[in-house]
Amino acid sequence: MKLRLLALSFFIVLMSCSSDDSTDPVNENPTPEQPEQPSEPVVKNLLTVEEEFFSQPYFSKKVVTNFEGNKPVLMVRYNEDNSIMFNTVYTYNENGSLESLEEVYENGTQRSFTQYQYDESGNIILITWNDFSANLNITYDYVYNNDNTVSCTRTNLNNNTTVVTVFYLNENNLIYKIMEETDNQNNIYTKAEYDNTGKNISTLAIIDDNGTHYNVNCSYEYSYEVKGDFFKRYKLHGNQNNIILINGSFDPYLQAIGYISTIHMVDAEGGFEYTESIYNYNYEFDNEGFPIVQQFYLEGIHKSEINITYE
Structure with a gap:
């Protein structure tokens, strides 16, 4: 920051003492004006996120989530x-x-x-799920193998049946492939590629023994900065792999560090190309640059709107 030139002014005080006149010394090196200090960054914690859905299908009409320390503590549907x-x-x-x-x-x-439940490194090792409305009791046991894979055994305690899903890690220790082991010969798996951020999924392919079933291509908007923890509200399990392991699938939106702008699906096996789905997000911001409204459009249809408040 350029310093402004200071105009020096001298104040002469005439004093009379006995028979001699004297003049107070003049400060020829006044303290220069200090440059402005940069202001502290504004920090805001999420208080509520209210999402309303306008177009079917949806599970609930409205969802209101209350936050403490940027983590959800209560969600009402x-x-x-x-x-x-x-x-x-x-x-x-x-x-x-x-x-x-x-x-x-x-x-x-x-x-x-x-x-x-997590191990000492924060990796998910066990999930127990009790659905009282459907009388279901299911456990998910995770084993971290020495060959860069994670095995998940899903056990239905009601009928004692099990299904094993294997997650494969790449050289960056990120899950890039999911395969569910079955008794039949046509194994199906999902494979992901990451973009140059190393975190966001750019391509998903669902593949079976007969070839690729379809591709999903994702692109993100990085030039648009969204301040605060709005996009971190799904990251509740400590690390990125846990999100995939717990959900049992790649969900780009749950992991995104920038918002998804387009998704394009192509059925490679049948040669049928789906219409390109364009996800548009319109934002409103407060004076400090934090989002307070997010409007979501799919192919021009207003699907949902989120209103955000902060502490």
């Missing part, structure tokens, strides 16, 4: 008539990773309960 479907309560362990999810109806009856 609403029906079409604005009555409450059920509440979801989040709890976290001492490391800040999600420890449990409890879905509860308004009358206090449990809908479901999910518990997450």
Whole structure:
């Protein structure tokens, strides 16, 4: 920052002492004006995220999530008539990773309960899921193998059946392939490629023994900075691989560090090309540059709108 030139002014004070006149010495080196110090960056914590859906299909008409320390603590789902479907309560362990999810109806009856366990490195090792409404009890056991794979055994405790899913890690220790082991000979797997950020998924391919079934190409908008933790609201399990392991699939939106601008699906096996799906996001910001409204359009149809408040 350029310093402004200072105009020097001298104040002469005439004093009379005895028979001699004297003049106070003049400060010829005044303290220069200091440059402005950069202001501290504005920090805002999420308070509420309210999402309303306008176009079918949707599971609930509106979802309101309350946050503490930028982590969701309570999510309320609403029906079409604005009555409450059920509440979801989040709890976290001492490391800040999600420890449990409890879905509860308004009358206090449990809908479901999910518990997450991690090893000392923060990797997911066990999920227990109890769906009381459907009388389902399922566990997911994760084993980290020496060949850069993670095996997940899903066990239905009601009928004691198991399914094994294998996750493959690349040289950057990111999951790039998911294969579900089956008894039949036509194995199906999903393969992902990452863009130059090393974090966002650029291409997904669903492949079976007969070849590629279809491709999904994703592109992101990086020139548009969204301040705050709005895009981190799904990152509840400590690391990126945990998100994929827990969901059992690649979901670009859950992992995105920039928002998705387009998705293009091509059915390579049948030669049928789907219409390109363009996801458009319109934002409104407050004076500090934090998003307060996100409008989502798919092929020009207003699908949903999110309103965001901060502490």
